[in-house]
Amino acid sequence: MRAADGFTGRANSTLTCGDPGVPIREALAAAERFALRHGIAPTVHVVVGSEHEPAIADAGWRVNLDHPGGAESQVxxxxxxxxxxxxxxxxxxxxxxxxxxxxxxxxxxxxxxxxxxxxxxxxxxxxxxxxxxxxxxxxxxxxxxxxxxxxxxxxxxxxxxxxxxxxxxxxxxxxxxxxxxxxxxxxxxxxxxxxxxxxxxxxxxxxxxxxxx
CATH class of the missing domain: 3.40.630.30 (Gcn5-related N-acetyltransferase (GNAT))
Known part of the structure; x- marks a missing residue:
């Protein structure tokens, strides 16, 4: 979980990788509470095609198509x-x-x-x-x-x-x-x-x- 006063997406999002140790909905709720506590938009950083993507979508989250750097990036x-x-x-x-x-x-x-x-x-x-x-x-x-x-x-x-x-x-x-x-x-x-x-x-x-x- 990362917060930096809103500067850059990576520095103001929760990275999703591995097993969060709790159901995905609980993990997303924790990420949302963390973001609100730090005054940033609730955001999760998700690798395309990862095992978590379907569950994140089922939880009511959507790809941020308005992200300033573009909706999708490649490493x-x-x-x-x-x-x-x-x-x-x-x-x-x-x-x-x-x-x-x-x-x-x-x-x-x-x-x-x-x-x-x-x-x-x-x-x-x-x-x-x-x-x-x-x-x-x-x-x-x-x-x-x-x-x-x-x-x-x-x-x-x-x-x-x-x-x-x-x-x-x-x-x-x-x-x-x-x-x-x-x-x-x-x-x-x-x-x-x-x-x-x-x-x-x-x-x-x-x-x-x-x-x-």
Missing amino acids: MTGPLEKFASGVAVSRDLPGWWDMTTGSEVTAAQRHVLGSGGNVCFASLTDNGTVVAAVRGAVVEDVLHVARLAVRPSHRRQGLARRLMGEVAGWGLERGATTCALQVAVDNQAAIGLYEELGCTEHHRYRYWTPAGS
Whole structure:
């Protein structure tokens, strides 16, 4: 169960995996109480095709079709050594936050994106302005990549590929061997890039909420 003042779906949902130890309806009720207690929307994070999906639907929960990131996302994984390049990352850049979250950075955003020892923020600038950015975090031997963004005026110039190479090189230096990332299933441009870097689909997930919530 995770709560972070509403910032990102993963950080404000209950992950469903394994046996909850109680009937599914009781587990969902606990998730709903947790969410209401923390002032966030009741949400469960469900792997597509998992054994829990039918029971969650039978309990009156529905896929959140209005989720800002899209109703369905896929997790992709791949070996870092295939696309790692030179390392040019920074621990914190004001322009990075402006690029990925907006000018007003909340405490929840800083906690979700900045907490942990092995976290980096890579960015590229043009005339002093950040035009592309990405976040990387190493957990054991996996580099988790997130918040990849390129300004519309600088797209189709290879900046996303360059950033991915830099953050992959940073991850290799810290013992990571595998990359993991999430992307909306309708973001074909990003999926195409990740596939070119050697990443493949591992699984898909969706967020479910109580019907009528």
